[in-house]
Amino acid sequence: MRYTIEEIRQMPEGQTFDCKSIHIEPKALANTIVAMANADGGMIAVGISDKTRRIEGVNQDKAHLNEILRTPFDFCVPTISVTTEFMPCQDSEGNDNHILIIHVPASPRLHANQADEVFWRVGDKSRKLPFEERLQLMYDKGERYYEDSPAYDATIEDIDMDTVKAYMKRIGYGKSPMEYLQENKGFLTYKGDVPQVSTACILLFGKRPQNFFPRARVRFIKYYGTEEKVGREMNVIKDVTFEGRILDQIQKTIDYLETQVKEHSYLGEDGLFKTDREYPKFVIQEMTVNSVCHRDYSIKGTEIQIKMFDDRLVFETPGKLPGIVRTDNIRHTHFSRNPKIAEYLKAYDYVKEFGEGVDRMCRELSAIGTKEPQYHLVAFIMKASVWANVLEEGQEKTISDQKRPESDQISDQIKMILELIKEKPQISRSEISHKMGLHESSVKRRLKMMVDKGIIQRIGSDKGGHWQISNN
Template sequence: MRYTIEEIRQMPEGQTFDCKSIHIEPKALANTIVAMANADGGMIAVGISDKTRRIEGVDQDKAHLNEILSTPFDFCVPSISVTTEFIPCQDSEGNDNHILIIHVPASPRLHANQADEAFWRVGDKSRKLPFEERLQLMYDKGERYYEDTPAYDATIEDIDMDAVKAYMKRIGYGKSPMEYLQENKGFLTYKGDVPQVSTACILLFGKHPQNFFPRARVRFIKYYGTEEKVGREMNVIKDVTFEGRILDQIQKTIDYLETQVKEHSYLGEDGLFKTDREYPKFVIQEMTVNSVCHRDYSIKGTEIQIKMFDNRLVFETPGKLPGIVRADNIRHTHFSRNPKIAEYLKAYDYVKEFGEGVDRMCRELSAIGTKEPQYNLVAFIMKATVWANVLEEGQENTISDQKRPESDQKDSKTTQKLPRNYPETTQKLPLDITPVQKEIIDFLLKCPYAGRKEISSHLDSLSEDGVKYNLKLLQQKGIIKRIGPNKGGYWKVLIFE
């Protein structure tokens, strides 16, 4: 995806993006390149000050630019095969100039700098790895790229080119589907004259992925009670399997889980209609995406299983926690076992920003008084448990119940009939609030941690720039307030206090 200079200036520094001054020393730049290559890859914009975001450009110092260009080869051990591009711009002095974009791939090897120091990307920092973590990462790198291995007996005919086209449109790639597959991510390579279709290609773009990977699917099992019973006491009340390409599996699984989540709708003391849920929507999505994105696809004997009990959801995923991720650092440490699959899902907004999803999930669970997810490895299965926000007995109903006709709802003993004339949000809003701004306020009441991109996705008619403009107006009117930093804070709607 090719970015404009303004888009790059607005990008927040994080797991996969960093800005660097043209004056940076190659030895210092090597640490960032090494850290990204060891983690999930990323993009470095050279010629933009990381402190002020002032556009310096790179044309004015050709000798130093050449040192920068040679950094991945001369200062990284082993060398890192980056790709580069120059984007035209006007620098802060008003002169025509360029910035340098360095695309760093996630590497299957462990890299270090010239001083034999290995680094790892954590958020917007490059952290030096201690010996134990460096050794663990070196071992895990070997299993990381199963997604690159050829899918046995797969041919070009097994690829759905329409699915490839849809993804190309999403990322703004202008060539043909075949060119994309041959020139990017190793999806399609050749052994002599014989095409080799990668595992990731089949999982993402295959016509029938389960023909090659029968257990690459998601199974949902719902139990009556809080324990899993077998034999004559078996307590399974739902058992549904979701197949297809990875994107289809995720969409179908999340949609179905939403029909099983209980809700409690009621009129609050402030006269506003409120809804409590067993599990926040973001938690349902994040746990599903993590399971599909980070499972070990080389383990072929079982599928992902999501088990719903009366008091918890358990996500059972083949494979241990990847890389140097552990149960005690998972909230702020990220490693993609399948980086190509992760990058694909990021383009479809299922991965918001590498390394931030678990932290946000923990915050949302804490906000409803529920403890953080628990992770434990049983044999080769990682079990992640999310505890429910247990609703009052007799007051909960599932989303699927709400969508049924009113005549059907009357027969349900567990469904609370909703008030017909509950107050609208607009009753307390100033008259000069536009319909779009009302939609933004309604969304922020439900999702206070949402960013501009997420709000824009919810409001199909409004771009991210439009969201930014309207948020500023609402702040000026004293209707909303930003609590905390841009990264990690949340929106507070003041008018309902």
């Protein structure tokens, strides 16, 4: 968008705009450019006094103007790729002149001035960051990864080598667990003779990860209604916490969420049972994996919280959106805050293809008529809301739109399960689920009911056994 000189003159200084006098020293201007590049980017108008808003112009001092133009290259480390333009104007003395407009892009890298000072734009100020905040910004931008930092006080004895072996088998690594940890991904390094066990190693392979990261866990809270209430009006129905290694947390969380998702099965016009769900299964999995995989583990004061309301699921994850990811580009932009954790989960098929998950979620939600996930940052917590495909209790969707009693539906489902068992006694729950278009948790309930009523019985183990239909 192009502005007029008067519009720029009247524009208030803020997060993404600043005015500077032509007399500003390049070293001082570098601080503002660095701050904007490290934050959200912005625009700097040189030649307008930031104190009086008097239009000075830049033509009168060509030598100094050249120093200003070289500032992003000579005084910023690394160089910042700004774009510039000259806007014609009439200065305060009535002479034809120009204003220099510097457009500063938001950068995926961390930038400093020549003195190795890092600045961050906060409102209309360029704030110098202390060491801890600079380190956090390096994590956020992927200049460094917190998952590579040593887990304080962790030793080799805290690593579950059987878990390492299981992962090695999955990726086809043929050496010993110790060789894998030492030679790959920096899971185990040495400072002198002292082993340094990385954060990622403990989170993925630790015997008890919560001994080192107590809040590296997932908490599920279910509320009655559409609002979160406290005190006497507290409306919490369920409150469950999932701990353990990252893979365990994800598996337990997804399995539990599946028990809380409403679904309605009905007979389609093709004679097969179909199921409508509040949330697509892929969406449940992807949101859970994203939260656990991409959370900021350097934030130790809170856990991931998944809140279920009558009309939505809210995933609250510690950490800002990482790197170049923004709420307006999240659907098609990928950036791993924890690339080693992401690669591990990809081996277990939880990360299908880097960068495609959010787009697929949006497509699946659109297919059932619900809107895309909504993201917003509250302090240091990223909140992602997924809206439900709200289903009325007892809802049936048939071609004739006629409701059938639930007892009839269950009776039909039992008959179909019996036919499938007759055809293949060793059939699994997942196969029954696929053939019937019924969720696996619903199949499990139907099979249990049939066993309890003596209709069928299980012969042998869950994996190697088979179903037998009773004669009575």
